[in-house]
Amino acid sequence: YIPVCSDGGIVHDHHMTLALAMGADFMMLGRYFSRFDESPTDRIKINGTYYKEYWGEGSNRARNWQRYDLGGAKKLSFEEGVDSYVPYAGSLHDNVGVTLSKIRSTMCNCGALTIPELQEKARLTLVSSTSIVEGGSHDVILRDQFTRANV
Structure with a gap:
């Protein structure tokens, strides 16, 4: 299994x-x-709508080279995740x-x-x-x- x-x-x-x-x-x-109050990012207002910041683990912002690096140069070899905003949804x-x-x-x-x-x-x-x-x-x-x- x-x-x-x-x-x-x-x-x-x-x-x-x-x-x-x-x-x-x-x-x-x-x-x-990431959309909820409990996520550690700030709630921001864009064009009258609230959003929360979000970045995927494979993004440059996450800097998780230990997991994604292919060459041992302690840098991301490619970016897999996004760095973006998601619609705010209130409390979890x-x-x-x-x-x-x-x-x-x-x-x-x-x-x-x-x-x-x-x-x-x-x-x-x-x-x-x-x-x-x-x-x-x-x-x-x-x-x-x-x-x-x-x-």
């Missing part, structure tokens, strides 16, 4: 569910966790429960109670962007977007 890791790029809840469904035993979640406490609930909900929709059962039962299907819009709420005004003050 060789464990499978989903390494890099996981940001949203559905990314985690997809990784688990496709066979991941565990996931690297640096980018997911307020978000991790929602993430776990979304994963459990998708598992339930697949008829799976365990991750191995999800990996066995899940079926990935390619859908168009139109079907995503049509599958959600459309041609209505959602109550949380409309108040009596707007009348």
Whole structure:
């Protein structure tokens, strides 16, 4: 048995569910966790929207030459990670429960109670962007977007 890791790029809840469904035993979640108050980077405002700084372990900023250097010159031979900003998401406490609930909900929709059962039962299907819009709420005004003050 060789464990499978989903390494890099996981940001949203559905990314985690997809990784688990496709066979991941565990996931690297640096980018997911970097969005929260608990990450050590500053929250900054860019064009009216808050972001948190993020850099991948393989980036020049991380300077992890021990792991990535191929020639022993104590420098990065190539840059694999990004140095960027990610959308700010508030506190981890307020978000991790929602993430776990979304994963459990998708598992339930697949008829799976365990991750191995999800990996066995899940079926990935390619859908168009139109079907995503049509599958959600459309041609209505959602109550949380409309108040009596707007009348």
